[in-house]
Amino acid sequence: MTSIDVARKCGVSQSTVSLVFSGKAKGRISARTEAAVRSAAEELGYRPNAAARALKTGAARAIVLVVPDITNPFFGGLLRGAQTAARAAGYAVALIDTDNDREWGSASAEALRAGLADGLLLFEVDPPPFSEGGEPIVVIESESRGHPSARLDVEGGSDAALRHLLDLGHRRIGVLTGPVRDLSARARLDGFRAALDHAGIPVDDSLEQRGLFTFEDGRELGLRLLALRQRPTAIVCGDDLQALGVYEAARRVGVRIPDDLSVVGFDDVDQAAWAAPPLTTVRQQFAQMGATAAGLALSLAAGQEPTQDRYELDTTLVVRGSTGRPPAGPPAVDPTLI
Amino acid sequence: MTSIDVARKCGVSQSTVSLVFSGKAKGRISARTEAAVRSAAEELGYRPNAAARALKTGAARAIVLVVPDITNPFFGGLLRGAQTAARAAGYAVALIDTDNDREWGSASAEALRAGLADGLLLFEVDPPPFSEGGEPIVVIESESRGHPSARLDVEGGSDAALRHLLDLGHRRIGVLTGPVRDLSARARLDGFRAALDHAGIPVDDSLEQRGLFTFEDGRELGLRLLALRQRPTAIVCGDDLQALGVYEAARRVGVRIPDDLSVVGFDDVDQAAWAAPPLTTVRQQFAQMGATAAGLALSLAAGQEPTQDRYELDTTLVVRGSTGRPPAGPPAVDPTLI
C-alpha cells in the first residue's frame, strides 16, 4: 500500500498524493482532487511511510530524550515538558530509560539517532563521540563537552537549603549525594560545601554519604548517618526520593521529623508535598527544563542559530514541615502551626 | 557521509560496507577487509542511516509503548520490562506519554508508526482504526478489539483484596475507582462488586467514588468518603497512588490507619512499601507484563505465529500494615477538621 496505489486508484499522479499528505496541498491542489485522494487513501487504508519520508527529507520529526531512571518522578516531569514543547512544533518525543547505565544509554541513543531522530536530549548520559555533523545534541544538567545545554541552578538551591538549616540553628548537618560521575550530584555537593564553608563550619567527611538517587539508597545512607555516635541534627538530600528514604530510616530508629531531625529534599516532586510531614525541598522547574531543552533541540534541528545555547533555570527553596530547630537548641516549633 | 564514501575511501564496494555494518560480514568478508572498513568509517565519522535501512528492510528495530501517565511508577515498571525484553532482541523501545489524553495518544502513535516502529504497545489508548496490514498492535490491559493482548488478572486481585477485608470483619467498604472508559478500572470495580455480592453484602452506590488514578483524586475522593455520615471502615483503591491520597485524607481528618480505617491499594509500586504504615496492596507483575507485551509484539513483527495471543498474568495480595480489624464502636468523625 503506497502512494502510487492511491494515485492509481483515483487517477492522479504520485506527486499529487504526496502533496496532499504532506500538507502542501494549499493553493496547489484543487479541493475536489484533494477530497478524492483522501477518500481513496482511507478506503485503501493508506498511511504514508515515515521511514521513506524521513529518508527523503532528512527529518523524522521526532526527538529522543534519554534519562537514567524514569521511575523517578523528576524525569516524568521532564518528559512532560519536553513533549509539550515538541508537540506544539509537530514533533514527537520518544523516551529511552537507561536504568542508570550510562553506556547503554549512549549506545541506544546512537542507534535511534541517525535518520530516525532529529535531535537528542541527554540527561547524565555520555554524549556519543560523533557529535560533528550529526543531529543536534542538547545536554541536560551535565557536562556538555561543547554541546548546547540546559541546566538548573543547583548550586543556588543547595546553598539556600543549607542556609535555611543554618538559620534554624543546625551545625551538624548530614549530606546525601549522588554518583560521583553525575555532574548534578557534584553541583549539589559543591553548593552544600560552599554554604558550610561560608558559615565557617568545617566539612566533616563522615557526614557525607554517596549513593543513587533512590528511596532505597536514601534509607540505607540515612540509617548509616543516624547510627553515628554524634548524630546529625539535619540531613540534606540529593533528591526527594533519598529524603523519603531518610524518613523511613528515621521511622525505623524512632527518630521524629522534624523534632529530632530536620530533612531537606531536592526537586520538589509531587510526593514531597504528600509526605508526612510534608517535605521541605528545593523546587526545580523540571517541566520548564524539558521544554527549554526540547525547544533548543528543535530550533537547532531547524537549522536556526539559537539566540542562546546555554540555559540555566532558577531554583527556589520550598519550606514545609520537615525542618525545624535542632533538638538541643531553643524550644522546638510545632510544625503544624507553621 | 554515506556508505559510498566509506567504500570509496578504502577501495571496496558499497555492499561490502553494508555487510560489515549490518553484522552479516561473518564468513563473507575477510577479517582484513572488515577491519579496513571499520577504521575508514570511524575516521569519517560514518553511521548508517537508520531511515534508509528501515525503508529498505521494512523493519525499524524499534517498538513504541504508549501510556497515559508516566508519572505513575506503575508505567515506569512496565517500560522497564518492555525494554529488557526488546533489548534482548536488539530492539529499542520508545515511550509516548499521553497525559491521560486517549485521542492524542492514538494520533501520536499513528504518526510514529508506519515505517518508524515495528510494533505498538498500547495501554488505555484507543487503537488506531487501520489495524489491518499494519505493524502489530498489542493491547495492554484494555479492550482489544481483536488485537493480541496482555492483561493482569485484575478481577482476581480485587476479589482477594475484598475478601481480605471481609475476613477481617469489615462490612462497610468504600471503593475508589478510575475513569469509566478504562477497562482496567471497570475490571477492578467488577471484582470488588462480585466479592461483595458473594458475601451477600448489598452494593452501596454512595460508597463508590470515581476519579483518575492519581494521589490528588485519591485524597479528594477519600475526603468525600470520610465525610459520610456512615463512614466506611475500609477503603479499597483503584491504585496505590489513590491509596496514598487516602492516607493524606485520613491524616487531615484525624483518622488513623489501620486503627480507624483499613486501606488497600492496587499495583504494589515501590512507594506502597515505603508508606507509613506500609500499604496492603494487590501486586501486579508490571515489569513482567511489559516484557510479555513486548515479546508478543516482537514475535508478531518477526512474522511468527505466536503460540498464544492473549496473556493473563497472576496478581497476589500483599498484606502489610494498612489493614486491620474494623474499630469496635460506631465510627465518629469530627467535621470541623475537614
Next chain:
DNA sequence: CTGAAAGCGCTTACAG
C-alpha cells in the same frame, strides 16, 4: 570472498 545494479516509498524541483 567481493562488486554492480535494482529498488524500498517517499518528496521535490521542473516542465507543462
Next chain:
DNA sequence: CTGAAAGCGCTTACAG
C-alpha cells in the same frame, strides 16, 4: 492546477 522523473542511503539477490 497536475504529472514525469530523479534521488534520498541503504540492502540484497545475483553474478563472478
